[in-house]
Amino acid sequence: MGKNIVHKILENHLVEGALAPGGEIAIRIDQTLTQDATGTMAYLQFEAMEVPRVKTELSVSYVDHNTLQTGFENADDHLYLQTVAAKHGIYFSRPGNGICHQVHLERFGVPGKTLLGSDSHTPTGGGLGMIAIGAGGLDVAVAMAGGPFYLTTPQVVKVHLTGALPPWVSAKDVILKVLDIMSVKGGVGKIIEYGGPGASSLSVPERATITNMGAELGATTSVFPSDEVTRTFLKAQGRESDWTEISADTDAHYDDVIEINLSKLEPLVACPHSPDTVRPVASFSDLKVNQVAIGSCTNSSYTDLMQVATVLKGKVVHPDVSLVISPGSRQVYKMLADNGALGDLIASGARILESACGPCIGMGQSPVSGGVSVRTFNRNFKGRSGTKDADIYLSSPETAAATALTGTLADPRTLGDPIKVPQPEQFLIDDRLIIPPSDHPEDVVVRRGPNIKPLPVKEPLRKSLEGEVLIKVDDNITTDHIMPAGAKVLPLRSNIPAISQYVFSAINENFAQRALKKDGGFIVGGHNYGQGSSREHAALAPMYLGVKAVIAKSFARIHRANLVNFGIVPLEFADERDYDQFSQGDLLIIRNLHTDLKEGNKILVVNVTKNREIPVKHGLSPRFIDILLAGGLLNYTKQHA
Ligand code: MIC
Numbered sequence: 001m002g003k004n005i006v007h008k009i010l011e012n013h014l015v016e017g018a019l020a021p022g023g024e025i026a027i028r029i030d031q032t033l034t035q036d037a038t039g040t041m042a043y044l045q046f047e048a049m050e051v052p053r054v055k056t057e058l059s060v061s062y063v064d065h066n067t068l069q070t071g072f073e074n075a076d077d078h079l080y081l082q083t084v085a086a087k088h089g090i091y092f093s094r095p096g097n098g099i100c101h102q103v104h105l106e107r108f109g110v111p112g113k114t115l116l117g118s119d120s121h122t123p124t125g126g127g128l129g130m131i132a133i134g135a136g137g138l139d140v141a142v143a144m145a146g147g148p149f150y151l152t153t154p155q156v157v158k159v160h161l162t163g164a165l166p167p168w169v170s171a172k173d174v175i176l177k178v179l180d181i182m183s184v185k186g187g188v189g190k191i192i193e194y195g196g197p198g199a200s201s202l203s204v205p206e207r208a209t210i211t212n213m214g215a216e217l218g219a220t221t222s223v224f225p226s227d228e229v230t231r232t233f234l235k236a237q238g239r240e241s242d243w244t245e246i247s248a249d250t251d252a253h254y255d256d257v258i259e260i261n262l263s264k265l266e267p268l269v270a271c272p273h274s275p276d277t278v279r280p281v282a283s284f285s286d287l288k289v290n291q292v293a294i295g296s297c298t299n300s301s302y303t304d305l306m307q308v309a310t311v312l313k314g315k316v317v318h319p320d321v322s323l324v325i326s327p328g329s330r331q332v333y334k335m336l337a338d339n340g341a342l343g344d345l346i347a348s349g350a351r352i353l354e355s356a357c358g359p360c361i362g363m364g365q366s367p368v369s370g371g372v373s374v375r376t377f378n379r380n381f382k383g384r385s386g387t388k389d390a391d392i393y394l395s396s397p398e399t400a401a402a403t404a405l406t407g408t409l410a411d412p413r414t415l416g417d418p419i420k421v422p423q424p425e426q427f428l429i430d431d432r433l434i435i436p437p438s439d440h441p442e443d444v445v446v447r448r449g450p451n452i453k454p455l456p457v458k459e460p461l462r463k464s465l466e467g468e469v470l471i472k473v474d475d476n477i478t479t480d481h482i483m484p485a486g487a488k489v490l491p492l493r494s495n496i497p498a499i500s501q502y503v504f505s506a507i508n509e510n511f512a513q514r515a516l517k518k519d520g521g522f523i524v525g526g527h528n529y530g531q532g533s534s535r536e537h538a539a540l541a542p543m544y545l546g547v548k549a550v551i552a553k554s555f556a557r558i559h560r561a562n563l564v565n566f567g568i569v570p571l572e573f574a575d576e577r578d579y580d581q582f583s584q585g586d587l588l589i590i591r592n593l594h595t596d597l598k599e600g601n602k603i604l605v606v607n608v609t610k611n612r613e614i615p616v617k618h619g620l621s622p623r624f625i626d627i628l629l630a631g632g633l634l635n636y637t638k639q640h641a
């Protein structure tokens, strides 16, 4: 039988295991990327491994999240990142150069290669035909040190595209349709491979919008073929020599196939507070909108912003709407400036921000109380915008632009004659904000400001675990609930004692104080616990507070791995109805966990308060078990060095 693209690339990189569904494999990582909010931890961990120079083909450190400098913290972190990069063989993309995923797509991504990034939207690279996976910073640090990346062999789902997008319908509407079909947990344990005749009608940035937001499906990653469209894009980026063709064999096997006819799609939005609550824009009649935000790694390419500029040219945004725009990269920004489109945007009343994540991660531009914000971003989790009671809708740039003009959620098809901005034959290439690693690393002094605190390390797993249920939460709890971001909390990413005070603060006022006072305990969760971001702080900070195990109905992939990496045991109910047997405050004991994990015995959680014994399972690979026994990946790596 023929091979799909996923298996072709994985096979080329396989260092351990076999590509049999459900088994564990290890793959070689060619490229890594980090961003500043996860990067400081990743590099502290890399330094702890005492490897002088990265062993990847390419590693890039981006600064794009923590760019608001309201105190010394972020500036300190940036200086640390710049110096540690110079010393250890890492390229450094300076603040102002753009969002990691957009810049990586433009300047570094290579079809057929593997990319591991400490950010959940790393799958953006799948738009170029890469296997690009998001992971915790510690996994990325291990990859930089030359270690492989371990994952459960994913199922491969094909999304077979036919037809072509109608006017005013765009790539964002394609991925919203996929989210509508599969839901935020439909992609867990899967890689989504796009193909079919419709795929060749989509440009690389359009493909990247789709693979980027595949993260919201819970999928391991998403990938497109590398074809003539890919070659044209790389040529326009002055990198045609990086191109290779990658396609699936005609008789390739897939675990599942989803058919989407692009011609039948219409403008869609994801409604509050989940990316899979999808509705047609046309089904809204009069939704008043206070803010429109255009940008983020999902929708801030040159063509995205040119579409917006063309719609807004000569017009002014509605008096009740605040329009903010953040271009995805310096390349995009400068091209808009050079061709006059930036002037059109400014004239329309848009508030132009720097080229960074900005409002997407709550770094400024929080909407008005109880307000409605339409954003071209990828996540609309409650509170992520910085305003707890705001309603966030996710849309395409075209829908966002139409809405900015009318003041109500607007179908772009009402804008009249279609516009379609062509991809430029030549992008503006200027890499002077990307600093190559030093040729004299021995002379580089790594600068650590007072915000950078040493890494807390856990002791090996205890024989038995005992403590209270510190919190019980519902299904689909996101890492934004566990470890919020935003302008106030993000600067503390290098300071675990300080940031841990905010764990669960969005949903539970004094979790941190309670956890510390009780000497830690347990978390009880529903399905898809830990969905969303790759931030390992959602494991590291609870670990610091003494959380010993999370017992849930099911876990999101990256978060489950992060829990293991930091020595917190992820357990699943054998029978999910047992979730009802737990309340906050119950006293739990898991006896002989150490031995039972090691010997593969059944594990029982004793709920002392309710006087019941509840069977749980874990499905952890032998390697994951060894990591837990060692007290986390850092200890494990040291033991195996
Ligand atoms: C996000 O979009 O949530 C982030 C911020 O980019 C995160 C990473 C982080 O929390 O630092 C992600 O998606 O992994």
Ligand code: SF4
Residues within 6 Å of the ligand: 065, 099, 119, 121, 296, 297, 298, 356, 357, 360, 361, 378
């Ligand atoms: Fe940045 Fe938002 Fe993309 Fe995360 S999702 S990398 S915060 S732009």
